[in-house]
Amino acid sequence: MCGICGILHSDGQRPVERALIERMNARIRHRGPDSDGFFLAGPVGMAMRRLAIIDLSGSAQPIFNEDGSIAIVFNGEIYNYRELRAELLRHGHRFATDGDTEVLVHAYEQWGDALLLWLNGMFAFALWDAPRRRLLIARDRMGEKPLYWHHNAAHGLIWGSEAKAVLAAPWVSRQVDPVALHHYLTFQYTPDPLTMYANLHQLPAAHKLVLEADQAPVVTRWWQLAFEPKWQISDEEAIAEARTLLSAAVERQLVSEVPLGAFLSGGIDSSLIVALMAERTREPVRTFSIGFDERHFSETHYARQVAERYGTEHHEFIFRPADLVRVIEGVASAVDEPFADPAALPLYELARQTRRHVTVALSGDGGDETLAGYRRYVLDGWLRPYAALPAWLTQRVVPAAAALIPEPWWLPEDRNPITGLKRLGQFSSVTQKASLVRWGSYFSHAEKLALYNADWQAALLEFDSAAWLAAAYDGARATSLLDRTLAADHVTYLSGDLLPKTDRMTMAHSLEARAPFLDAAWVEWTARLPARFKVRGQRTKWLLKAAFSDKLPPAIAARGKQGFGVPVSYWLRNELRGWASERLLHNRALDEWLRPEAVRALFAAHVAGKVNSGKQLWALLMLSVWAEQQVGARDDASART
Numbered sequence: 001m002c003g004i005c006g007i008l009h010s011d012g013q014r015p016v017e018r019a020l021i022e023r024m025n026a027r028i029r030h031r032g033p034d035s036d037g038f039f040l041a042g043p044v045g046m047a048m049r050r051l052a053i054i055d056l057s058g059s060a061q062p063i064f065n066e067d068g069s070i071a072i073v074f075n076g077e078i079y080n081y082r083e084l085r086a087e088l089l090r091h092g093h094r095f096a097t098d099g100d101t102e103v104l105v106h107a108y109e110q111w112g113d114a115l116l117l118w119l120n121g122m123f124a125f126a127l128w129d130a131p132r133r134r135l136l137i138a139r140d141r142m143g144e145k146p147l148y149w150h151h152n153a154a155h156g157l158i159w160g161s162e163a164k165a166v167l168a169a170p171w172v173s174r175q176v177d178p179v180a181l182h183h184y185l186t187f188q189y190t191p192d193p194l195t196m197y198a199n200l201h202q203l204p205a206a207h208k209l210v211l212e213a214d215q216a217p218v219v220t221r222w223w224q225l226a227f228e229p230k231w232q233i234s235d236e237e238a239i240a241e242a243r244t245l246l247s248a249a250v251e252r253q254l255v256s257e258v259p260l261g262a263f264l265s266g267g268i269d270s271s272l273i274v275a276l277m278a279e280r281t282r283e284p285v286r287t288f289s290i291g292f293d294e295r296h297f298s299e300t301h302y303a304r305q306v307a308e309r310y311g312t313e314h315h316e317f318i319f320r321p322a323d324l325v326r327v328i329e330g331v332a333s334a335v336d337e338p339f340a341d342p343a344a345l346p347l348y349e350l351a352r353q354t355r356r357h358v359t360v361a362l363s364g365d366g367g368d369e370t371l372a373g374y375r376r377y378v379l380d381g382w383l384r385p386y387a388a389l390p391a392w393l394t395q396r397v398v399p400a401a402a403a404l405i406p407e408p409w410w411l412p413e414d415r416n417p418i419t420g421l422k423r424l425g426q427f428s429s430v431t432q433k434a435s436l437v438r439w440g441s442y443f444s445h446a447e448k449l450a451l452y453n454a455d456w457q458a459a460l461l462e463f464d465s466a467a468w469l470a471a472a473y474d475g476a477r478a479t480s481l482l483d484r485t486l487a488a489d490h491v492t493y494l495s496g497d498l499l500p501k502t503d504r505m506t507m508a509h510s511l512e513a514r515a516p517f518l519d520a521a522w523v524e525w526t527a528r529l530p531a532r533f534k535v536r537g538q539r540t541k542w543l544l545k546a547a548f549s550d551k552l553p554p555a556i557a558a559r560g561k562q563g564f565g566v567p568v569s570y571w572l573r574n575e576l577r578g579w580a581s582e583r584l585l586h587n588r589a590l591d592e593w594l595r596p597e598a599v600r601a602l603f604a605a606h607v608a609g610k611v612n613s614g615k616q617l618w619a620l621l622m623l624s625v626w627a628e629q630q631v632g633a634r635d636d637a638s639a640r641t
Helices: 018-026 081-090 101-118 178-187 235-252 268-278 300-310 321-335 344-354 367-371 376-382 391-403 417-422 424-429 435-440 445-451 454-460 465-474 481-507 520-527 542-551 568-573 577-585 596-607 614-640
Strands: 002-008 035-041 044-050 070-078 121-129 134-139 148-152 156-160 207-212 218-221 260-263 286-292 313-319 360-362 512-514
Touching: 002 018, 002 070, 002 121, 018 035, 018 044, 035 070, 044 070, 044 121, 070 101, 081 101, 101 121, 101 134, 101 207, 178 445, 178 454, 178 465, 178 481, 178 614, 235 268, 235 520, 235 542, 260 268, 260 344, 268 300, 268 367, 268 542, 286 300, 286 344, 300 313, 313 344, 321 344, 321 481, 321 614, 344 481, 367 481, 367 520, 367 542, 376 435, 376 481, 424 435, 435 465, 435 481, 445 454, 445 596, 465 481, 481 512, 481 520, 568 577, 568 596, 568 614, 577 596, 577 614, 596 614
Parallel strands: 260 286, 260 360, 286 313, 360 512
Antiparallel strands: 002 044, 002 156, 035 044, 070 121, 121 134, 134 207, 148 156, 207 218
8 A cells, every 4th residue: 555646747858856756755655654665767757655565575666577667656455466466477477576566567568558457456556668658547446546637738747646746746736626616515525537626637436547758648447337237146146146256355355464454333334344354364353443422423332243243352432522623624634625524534533543553444335335225225216206296396395394394413314304304305306317416415506506606606507516426327337227326326426435535534544444345346246236136125235134144243234224424513513613613704715715694694503503504514614624724735835936
């Protein structure tokens, strides 16, 4: 696990400035505190920070082929590298190390860019082919490892694992992209390839960037998840295959030469990963959970049941309001962009505590997206007749009636029936192609327009965030509503929110996170399962429960989907009220985009208990904290130049 960065100047005679590449690399030191490495050859410069996990005494990067003509810097883990190494040895390749990075160099020699299709793992890498003056940058199928880039004619291409590395270059502007901010207020994250910076881009998951001599960079997709043709398979066959594939995925991801453990939330996904780990390790699995003082939000008692059943070495932490400001600022710094998923807070603290004990932690990420675990996958189908009713009823009468019902402040949103009822108006007004906006958006399109000042309102009138999701839905290699929704969630919510959250929060503390549910073989197999294996009646994730219920405590196996609730609405009315008020109501950066009176009214109604606007205020608060940090960063950049 590492962080990478680099520069390829458009002027072939212009050498890369070593001081700049060192400054870029220093900004991502947290991703790899064990060592660093540099490659500078005229107009190209590459660097990396290493978190040593496999082949501890070898595999120092950059790594080269036999004659030194191909160089690579790599971030991630290739779980099938031993099989690939054996295949390449049969083709006559010679290896100098025992790690996975060198496999990529020889695989490129053997198969060219098609090497990507051979890989089962999480990765982002940059490979320089000197004889062809060709740069290849690529990301893994699901988007577990990040990559940011910027290109202009004067300076060429600059890239890095995190935005902060690229922003170290004085020619990369920090100007805000209005469309990115607009989408952020609905999604809680910036969807790729956008970033909050107008001239900085994310390389999307399963995409590659190729830059050859005297040409512009070309970004293309190298893989897309296929939901067709469907497997013709019985329940018994599916259950047997699920047990085989997921067990193999966990087995692959246990490869490590450093201490390894698991995040354990008490939900089905993480509990199952722990169960499969316990069956494959001699020593007790080290498990890590975090909860809250607020009783309705804490699920540590479920995690304890799993820990007790499998005799794990269990560590339990409590996230306390006294830590809030420190963690909020840490989250904002780790992400480099506004990021409003509240679950980032406890994960940031959990990663900090976990790193004291292990270097690698397995997680349950991806279980809901591969086997349809969210309730909205059921509701989208059930409520199609409701959406067809007259708009005056579904978008005015029902929401108005729901607004009269007091909302329980003490319940997480996914367990709050009143919250769901109040969303029915939004459900019926948004296309079925945008499930996430129907059920989980922060600001609707109309609410954002009412929030903006006149200039931004006019500029963003035609940019509906639901259309962004609809485009992903339309581009799916699938036919049914469920499969198209799953496909859209894979390339938006999973790769834009959940996986960046895990990567940034863990790597901020030099901790590697792995996700067996995102194993290539598992993902490709589950996608082609018929819908009955995912949603059956009211039951979501049917196959996972049918195949593995014997490995879980009864209370865990019987649980429905419950998100990791975070009491931000309560905190904004209590512990965070003064601190949040200062940042929301007295931030000049926000005033550039939003009407101060609109923000003030939203905050006042929330703290008075008239409405629950916690999610919306949280998005604005994280935007404000990010804006404050960027002011300091701009000042630092100005001082350098």
